Amino acid sequence: MFQAATIKQIAQALSVSVSTVSRALSDSHEISEETKKLVQAYAKKINYRSNPIARSLKSGRSNSIGILVSDVANSFFSQTINGIESIAYESGYHVIITQSHDVYEREVSNIGHLAGRSVDGILISMSSQTTNYDHIKDLHERGMPIVFFDRIIDDVATFKVATNNFKSAYGATKLLIDKGFRRIAFLGNAPQLSITIERLNGYKSALADHQLNFDDLLVKHCFEGGRNIQEIESALESLRSSPTEANALLIASDQLSIAAMRVLTSKGDSKNLAIIGFSNSDVIDLLSPQISYIRQNAFEIGRVAAQMIIKLIESRYPIYEFETRLLDAELHWRGAK
Amino acid sequence: MFQAATIKQIAQALSVSVSTVSRALSDSHEISEETKKLVQAYAKKINYRSNPIARSLKSGRSNSIGILVSDVANSFFSQTINGIESIAYESGYHVIITQSHDVYEREVSNIGHLAGRSVDGILISMSSQTTNYDHIKDLHERGMPIVFFDRIIDDVATFKVATNNFKSAYGATKLLIDKGFRRIAFLGNAPQLSITIERLNGYKSALADHQLNFDDLLVKHCFEGGRNIQEIESALESLRSSPTEANALLIASDQLSIAAMRVLTSKGDSKNLAIIGFSNSDVIDLLSPQISYIRQNAFEIGRVAAQMIIKLIESRYPIYEFETRLLDAELHWRGAK
DNA sequence: GTGAAAGCGCTAACAC
């Protein structure tokens, strides 16, 4: 059994009271220098560390921030997490990371666990399988500071930060049109996700602005967001077969971009198909065949999200004005033309 | 302020005592069915969730496991984490992930935080910058269950699990020799890391077994383990320049493999250089130029590590016999010959 | 300047 030193042990050893020890350790002005020195020296000697659990129970604060992402293996998320950590640590917060794996029950369980362990706030990127938001609404109504990033929802009024997905998808689609492509397909994640909706809207809007008809057959959703390779295979197959036959493809999800590349490469079907995919992979530019990509400012999204949650946590007054920050992404064209 | 429902509120609302509520919620046999139903129904109604902080303070247990890795962006680690989670969740443990970013102070701080928040055990992969192990020894001596995975240390007697690094590096080196290469260089992470030492030993041993001289000039270490691109650039440069001039390269670290590929690609220097790199990247086989790679069984390492820590946590008697499990890795040859 | 004591939410030994 792990047994840490306690304030009580110090008190007994030094024949003072626990409150004196507590005050001495927190450098209270009402304790004599002499006693402080004594207590602090002894605490150091026995390697005393205050028990954060007990302190949390007392104060209701923990100086830690919880994160929920679908998967840390996704470069976008690991970069976002690094952004969050960079701000959190310099503000004195610890960061606790959990994964939903895009499974609703995991999301509910992890958020419950984070709330229960009294993190001071939670940063959430929604699981792609989640369609019921009650677990989050409840928590929010009971006062838990929450900030959404990347995959955000409208149903909860709070701070949010994401890429300007509409603009990014619009720009990518426009570029494909400008390059002469007319049969542009859209491959997206689960349809209720904010990132899917906004990117699809950008795509549609660009088509409309360039007098191209929107064709339902050119839009495919992967409900398991890249975890199920078969789903992607059949989506790509139908997009590539007549009468649909797309000659360009916008992939609206990081996980899908890599997975689709794999499918297309193994099928030898990447020729004559212009691809732009959202991807923050650090090796996306080393892949062969080359793929054009949209790189989100993941680190900055993390930084902004962390600043927002800390603002919420540390605000002395309730906040009613919430901002949704949208950050630009970079489009990297690697196509032939 | 986030305010959760408490057992006390339930007790008051139902005009029973807190202990009755506590027992009813834990389905104690000494409570009448009637009262149980009443309490449980009300608890559900107000969405009561027992406060794990309070319970931890009382029981000293938290049913959660802490993980320390250098970086979740590293595919090897994210896969290991997924393996850990798969076992942990089915055993009723939550998993808390933290990153050291290979910085000693972060490692100390995160391990302290995990211990303080009373996780029941900690899974550790050492930071590449750590050379002093006192923070871990202390914790271990005070009874905290600890399991090492991947980057392990000798100084603490406990369960450990890693790839059979000696064997993997030996096999890779031997393959290069068999393919006819004679000037085989070794590019490794920080020299005190177990993975570096064992892989270097495997490399040396294969050379010796094939009557090749070991040449100090053919071994380079990257102390910042791939975070500093300049370090890699200069290492590669000196390996490729006469009189050293390596014509084959064993890269003994995941992060280095990708980073080295980037450097070599940008320099156009990957021709006439056979490379085998440790890598669990999910796109390593899509890179161009192709690189041969050693893929570790990361998921299984995670599963084993989790089983070990749970065994330690749940053991009723102190354990004195510790196993170090070594798992085989797969070598994928992608070279010309 | 220091001590005593209450209380954070929960569990469990001990009443009755």
Add this chain to the structure above:
DNA sequence: GTGTTAGCGCTTTCAC
């Protein structure tokens, strides 16, 4: 079958 109470480690109000 249910209530009372002590205590986990800590902070903080109130005494002195």
